[in-house]
Structure formats: C-alpha cells, structure tokens
Amino acid sequence: xxxxxDKFVRWAPRILAILFILFLAxxxxxxxxxxxxxxxTAVALFMHNLPALFLAAVLVAAWRREIIGGIVFILAGLxxxxxxxxxxxxxxxxxxxxxxxLTIAGPAFLVGILFIVSWQQRKRRGN
Numbered sequence: 050x051x052x053x054x055d056k057f058v059r060w061a062p063r064i065l066a067i068l069f070i071l072f073l074a075x076x077x078x079x080x081x082x083x084x085x086x087x088x089x090t091a092v093a094l095f096m097h098n099l100p101a102l103f104l105a106a107v108l109v110a111a112w113r114r115e116i117i118g119g120i121v122f123i124l125a126g127l128x129x130x131x132x133x134x135x136x137x138x139x140x141x142x143x144x145x146x147x148x149x150x151l152t153i154a155g156p157a158f159l160v161g162i163l164f165i166v167s168w169q170q171r172k173r174r175g176n
Contacts (some may be wrong), residue, residue: 058170061116062163066108069156074101100125115168122161126154 069082076098080090102126111118130150136142 050127054165055170058163058167062115062160062167063108065121065163066104066111066118066160069160070101070104070108072156073104073153074098077101083153089167111164115164117164119165119168122157123165124161126157127163129157130154 077094079094080097082090085093104122107118107121111121113130132147133150
C-alpha cells in the first residue's frame with residue numbers, strides 16, 4: 050500500500066511542472082498589442098510559447114518515465130542560468146537578473162529533482 054509520502058513524491062513534480070509551464074506561458078501574453086495583425090500576433094505567441102510547449106512535451110514523456118523529466122527540467126534550468134551568465138559576460142549584467150535565475154531556473158531545478166526522487170522511489174519499489 051502506498052503511503053502519503055509516496056503519493057506526494059509521485060504527484061508533486063507533475064503538478065509543479067504543470068504550474069511552472071503555465072507560469073512560463075503567462076509571459077507570452079505581452080505579444081498582444083494594439084496595431085499588430087493577426088498573423089504577426091499568432092507567430093509571436095507561438096515563438097514566446099516554444100519553451101512552454103517543449104516542457105509540456107517533456108512532461109508528457111516524464112509522466113511514466115520520471116528520469117526524462119528529471120534530466121530535462123534540470124538541463125532547462127542550467128540552460129537558462131547559462132544564458133543569463135553569458136549576458137553577464139557581455140557586460141549587460143544587472144543585479145536583478147539574479148532574481149530571474151531564481152524565478153525561472155529555481156522551479157525547473159525543483160521539478161527536476163522531484164522527478165528524480167520519484168524515479169528512484171519507483172525503481173526501489175520495483176515498478
């Protein structure tokens with residue numbers, strides 16, 4: 050029989066991943082401006098949502114194979130942090146960018162770690 054901890058470890062990364070993807074998708078709402086045509090807005094909306102769509106596809110794959118979600122979400126967090134670091138090396142660094150890393154990469158790391166914990170737990174049970 051599964052304990053409450055088992056259920057939490059199984060469902061927490063999935064629910065947090067959904068919330069994180071919705072959070073990322075929320076940033077695409079800035080494409081709606083007066084004067085933009087339908088197709089220009091549609092293309093901009095698609096381009097802004099590419100990271101969210103990619104992570105949604107990863108979540109679908111990770112629903113049964115948690116290791117996929119663990120690896121990809123951690124890599125996504127590292128990629129975002131590396132992009133901010135590259136911007137800092139170009140001389141365009143502002144201190145508030147550190148909060149961007151915590152806001153975007155932090156939840157990605159958390160989801161990835163929780164997926165790995167869920168995968169290890171499932172592997173230990175033999176499922």
